[in-house]
Each structure stands twice: as structure tokens, then as C-alpha cells.
Amino acid sequence: NHFHCGLDIAEKEGEPIHSIYKGYISRIKASTFGYGNVIYVTHPETEHVSVYAHLSDFSPRIRRYIREKQYEQESFEVEIFPSVEELPVTTKEIIGYLGNTGGSFGPHLHFEIRTISDFVLNPQFFYDIQKDNLPPKLFQIALSPLSPESRIENRYQIHRATPVATKEGWSIIKPIKAYGLVGLEGITWDMAQGATSTYATTKARLRVDGKEVFSFHIDHFPMYELYGMNLHINYKLLKQTGSNFQRFYQVDGNRLGIYKGNGKIWVEEGKTYKLELDLEDVNGNFKTLFLTLEGSKPNSINNSKLITSAILSQDTDENTLIIKARYLKGSEGNIELILGDNKKESLPIAYIQGNEAVYLYDLRKGIPQKIKSANIEMPFRKQMIPSGVNYTYKDPFMEVYFPNGALADTSYLDFSAKSSHFYIGKVYEPLIWDAEIKYNHKKNAIIDLKKAFIQSERSKYTFSELNDSTFSVKTGYLNDLKIARDDTPPTIRLLRKTPQKLVFQIGDYGSGIADFKAYLNGKFILMEYEHKNAMIWTDPLTTETLSGEFELKVFDKVGNVQSYKMTL
Numbered sequence: 001n002h003f004h005c006g007l008d009i010a011e012k013e014g015e016p017i018h019s020i021y022k023g024y025i026s027r028i029k030a031s032t033f034g035y036g037n038v039i040y041v042t043h044p045e046t047e048h049v050s051v052y053a054h055l056s057d058f059s060p061r062i063r064r065y066i067r068e069k070q071y072e073q074e075s076f077e078v079e080i081f082p083s084v085e086e087l088p089v090t091t092k093e094i095i096g097y098l099g100n101t102g103g104s105f106g107p108h109l110h111f112e113i114r115t116i117s118d119f120v121l122n123p124q125f126f127y128d129i130q131k132d133n134l135p136p137k138l139f140q141i142a143l144s145p146l147s148p149e150s151r152i153e154n155r156y157q158i159h160r161a162t163p164v165a166t167k168e169g170w171s172i173i174k175p176i177k178a179y180g181l182v183g184l185e186g187i188t189w190d191m192a193q194g195a196t197s198t199y200a201t202t203k204a205r206l207r208v209d210g211k212e213v214f215s216f217h218i219d220h221f222p223m224y225e226l227y228g229m230n231l232h233i234n235y236k237l238l239k240q241t242g243s244n245f246q247r248f249y250q251v252d253g254n255r256l257g258i259y260k261g262n263g264k265i266w267v268e269e270g271k272t273y274k275l276e277l278d279l280e281d282v283n284g285n286f287k288t289l290f291l292t293l294e295g296s297k298p299n300s301i302n303n304s305k306l307i308t309s310a311i312l313s314q315d316t317d318e319n320t321l322i323i324k325a326r327y328l329k330g331s332e333g334n335i336e337l338i339l340g341d342n343k344k345e346s347l348p349i350a351y352i353q354g355n356e357a358v359y360l361y362d363l364r365k366g367i368p369q370k371i372k373s374a375n376i377e378m379p380f381r382k383q384m385i386p387s388g389v390n391y392t393y394k395d396p397f398m399e400v401y402f403p404n405g406a407l408a409d410t411s412y413l414d415f416s417a418k419s420s421h422f423y424i425g426k427v428y429e430p431l432i433w434d435a436e437i438k439y440n441h442k443k444n445a446i447i448d449l450k451k452a453f454i455q456s457e458r459s460k461y462t463f464s465e466l467n468d469s470t471f472s473v474k475t476g477y478l479n480d481l482k483i484a485r486d487d488t489p490p491t492i493r494l495l496r497k498t499p500q501k502l503v504f505q506i507g508d509y510g511s512g513i514a515d516f517k518a519y520l521n522g523k524f525i526l527m528e529y530e531h532k533n534a535m536i537w538t539d540p541l542t543t544e545t546l547s548g549e550f551e552l553k554v555f556d557k558v559g560n561v562q563s564y565k566m567t568l
Contacts, residue, residue: 001430030076038052131193132285170287184277253409311325383413493506505534
């Protein structure tokens with residue numbers, strides 16, 4: 001769902017991590033999620049920032065510094081921005097130790113280099129350590145329709161194909177029939193000698209009949225465009241297949257600044273187009289994909305021999321409305337769109353797929369209110385949400401605020417509000433920035449919201465605002481959001497007890513763990529927490545015997561509390 005901003009370097013847990021150059025620690029964070037224990041070193045001389053994430057621990061003097069802050073704030077989770085004088089570092093100084101903290105699944109160092117203005121850079125450009133003559137690999141390609149007139153193999157569909165390896169690179173042996181505006185995509189990864197992991201393919205060039213029409217070089221991008229990844233790839237195919245198809249064309253709303261040309265290919269009837277795609281790594285190793293597009297305009301459908309019997313579905317793709325209906329032999333095959341001011345537009349069948357008639361309509365010509373087939377009529381359910389502006393959708397039950405930039409382009413979304421959930425669709429469209437929902441729970445008479453939270457397929461949300469009539473919540477995904485209650489406090493289980501250390505396992509099966517506090521004889525004592533194994537333990541730097549009255553409190557995200565007391 002976002003760019004991976006650095007290199008993952010695998011090694012044994014506890015290996016020392018050295019600062020790459022002199023400077024000072026400008027940011028340091030202890031967390032059980034995300035980057036876990038992480039250090040940011042600013043290098044004023046070169047105007048760079050280096051980042052070292054998932055650390056198991058900090059070096060002794062840095063550990064002492066952050067321990068003081070944790071005890072001051074009475075919290076394990078802290079984020080500190082030291083001044084220039086507080087934590088200077090020298091070149092190659094040990095600043096921490098390799099680990100597996102935060103959102104990590106195996107011991108490794110996540111290493112980044114950024115500019116001081118927070119643009120991410122590729123660390124591979126700074127080092128010439130790994131000798132490599134292996135070019136990137138290409139596993140699959142896709143050709144996507146980009147306008148309502150577009151056809152690929154006579155249909156408005158994404159066409160996928162597996163390239164065959166050749167001496168020069170790869171080839172799609174059989175020409176692909178296409179018409180209208182289309183775009184090329186592919187699954188590609190870079191390899192390196194002696195490395196078991198893979199790298200991103202960061203350079204691509206697309207030529208059509210020998211002329212370059214598009215290229216990208218992923219050598220920098222601003223951190224605030226982290227989710228621009230969902231425009232660089234085909235987000236719909238990611239959701240459908242689990243694979244990242246990098247686009248070799250530029251879509252509207254993409255602000256990354258790493259492209260030349262837009263890469264969209266206009267295919268005309270009767271013409272042949274020779275495509276060459278170079279994929280290159282940072283060491284200059286590259287291979288080329290060769291494929292041919294044949295301009296083939298689909299045959300028109302004789303509507304006089306067809307009649308639609310029932311509208312099966314309506315969907316949108318970019319600005320294209322796609323309607324599918326069953327068809328029978330008869331006398332009429334057109335669908336009628338009812339537009340504003342009772343204007344009507346007859347929509348012919350675009351093509352037949354199995355036992356379905358498929359209709360295509362350019363929504364830029366006007367938004368339909370109803371879709372009519374024979375004696376069957378259904379409303380056009382989607383709402384047009386413009387891009388490039390701050391926009392609020394409103395209905396009697398909810399308001400949804402889309403800040404400028406949240407949607408890459410004009411979108412057509414479903415909205416519905418029911419007693420226990422509400423829906424903002426569609427799931428195949430990415431949100432680049434969060435949308436905010438204000439829901440009128442009093443008007444819809446839903447369940448009591450005390451101890452409630454919002455649950456989706458991907459995340460759990462607590463209310464950013466709650467009063468007698470409305471609540472607000474922010475979401476980074478377009479999907480079904482369910483209102484759920486959590487009346488059960490977290491669980492605490494003692495796993496191990498020694499004179500100097502206590503280890504517990506904690507959990508919460510509802511809204512999730514929000515915080516924890518521990519006290520010894522009424523005085524705060526630091527606990528460290530790792531969410532992946534749900535383990536929490538007393539400060540490992542404690543050398544004194546733990547003696548007296550101990551209490552651990554664990555809070556969930558809706559205010560339920562579990563307490564564990566013992567005498568030591």
C-alpha cells in the first residue's frame with residue numbers, strides 16, 4: 001500500500017549498527033509498531049539524513065538518554081527530537097543493534113537515506129559494495145484499456161500475458177489485438193549476485209516504433225507522497241491478484257515527479273505497433289521486452305437481433321461506466337440512460353461476453369440518474385466525487401470529507417449507511433490521503449456507542465470525535481466499516497518471574513491494546529512491549545531486586561482496563 005523507502009539488510013540479531021557519517025541524532029523513537037526502535041541521524045555537512053529502523057536496542061549512551069525520556073513521560077512509546085548539541089555522533093560510531101522490533105518479521109536493519117527536506121533517496125546510489133551483473137526479471141505483463149472506446153482482444157478488459165525469455169530479454173510471441181487508448185504494465189523485480197532477497201526495478205523506458213514515449217527513474221520522492229505507490233502501480237490488480245504491476249504510463253493525479261512522457265498508447269485500426277520496454281537496475285544491467293500491438297477495431301453488434309432481459313451489474317473504471325445485462329434474441333438490444341433534465345441517451349451493446357451484453361458509457365458526457373432496459377429500471381447508484389478540491393459528500397446519515405489530494409482523479413463512489421455499518425466504495429480505488437467520516441448515529445438509532453469502535457477488513461479505528469448525535473472517524477481505505485462494541489477488558493498472563501524481571505503476555509480481542517502502565521510500590525516502572533508475540537517485560541536495565549507491591553494496568557482503545565497485582 002506504500003513505497004518501501006530503503007534497503008532491508010538481514011543479519012543476526014544484536015549485530016552492531018554504525019552511523020554512516022558524522023552528524024547528530026535528530027529524531028529517535030521507541031515503538032512496538034512501524035519502525036520499532038529507530039534512529040534518525042542528520043548529517044549537516046552533506047544535507048542528508050540516515051535512518052536505522054527495527055533496532056533491538058540503542059547504544060548505552062543513547063539508551064540512557066531515551067530511558068530518561070520514557071520515565072519522564074511514564075511511557076514506553078516515546079518520540080524525541082533532540083537538539084543539535086544533545087546527541088552528536090561520529091563516523092562509524094555504534095548507535096544501536098540490529099533487531100526485529102516494530103512491523104518487522106525477521107531480524108534485519110531497515111536502512112534509509114533522505115534529504116534534509118525529507119525526500120527519500122535510494123541508498124544503492126551511495127555505495128559500490130555489491131558487484132552485480134544480473135539484470136531485472138520480468139514475470140508478467142498486462143495491457144489495460146484507458147478510455148471507453150478502448151478494446152483489448154475485442155473487450156474492455158485487462159489482458160495479462162507471460163513473456164518468454166529470449167537472448168535479448170523477453171518476448172510476447174503472439175501479437176495482442178488492441179484499439180483505442182491503452183497502457184502497458186508489468187511485474188518486475190531486480191536481482192543481485194549473492195543476494196537471496198529481491199530489489200525494486202527502479203528504471204524503465206518504453207519505446208513505440210523506436211520512439212521513446214515514457215520512462216521513470218525511482219531515485220527520489222517526497223515522504224508525504226508515500227502512498228503515491230498506489231498510482232505508480234495498478235491498485236486494482238494489486239487488490240485482485242496480490243501482485244504489484246508497475247505502470248509504464250502515467251495516470252492522472254500522480255505527483256511523484258519521477259516520469260518523462262505519459263506512456264499512453266493510441267492504437268488505430270489496421271496499424272501495427274512495435275513496443276520495446278527496457279528494465280534497468282542501478283548498476284546499468286538491463287533487458288528488453290518486445291511485443292506487438294495490432295490495431296483491431298471490434299465489429300459492431302447487430303442490436304436488432306438482441307434484447308436485454310435484466311441488468312445484472314453496473315460498475316465504473318476511471319470515467320467509464322460498465323453495464324452488464326443478460327440478453328436474449330429479439331428485437332431491441334439498446335439500454336437507455338436517463339440523464340439530468342430528463343434527457344435520454346440510447347446506449348448500444350459494446351460487445352457480448354458469454355451470455356452477457358456489455359455496455360460502455362463515458363461519464364464525462366453526463367452523469368445518469370437511471371438505467372433502463374426494456375421495462376426494467378434501476379438508479380445509477382454512484383456519486384461523482386471531484387478531485388483537485390476539498391469536497392464533502394452529504395446525505396441524511398453521514399458526511400464524508402475528502403481533502404484535496406485524497407483522490408487522484410474524479411471518482412464514482414458508492415455510499416450507504418445502515419444500523420450497524422456504513423460503506424464507502426469502491427475497494428479497487430486507493431485513497432492517497434485519509435478521508436474523514438462524520439456519522440449521524442442518533443438519526444439512524446444505532447447501538448449505544450459507549451465502548452464502540454469501527455472495524456474494517458484492514459484496520460480498527462476509534463472515534464476521533466464523539467458526541468450525543470454524531471461521531472467522526474478517519475480511514476485510509478475505501479471499504480465497508482462496521483460498528484462494533486468492546487465490553488471485554490484486555491487479558492494479562494504472567495509467564496516468568498525472577499528477582500530482577502517479570503514477563504507477561506497481554507492481549508485484546510476487540511478494539512486492541514492502546515497503552516499499559518506498571519507501578520512498583522506506587523512508583524512508575526518501565527515495561528517494554530513487543531506486539532508480534534504479545535510479550536511485555538520489566539525494564540531490562542533494572543539490576544535491583546524487584547520487591548514490594550507490583551501492579552500492571554493494560555488499557556484497550558475504548559477504555560476497558562485490566563489490572564494485575566502481585567506482591568514481590
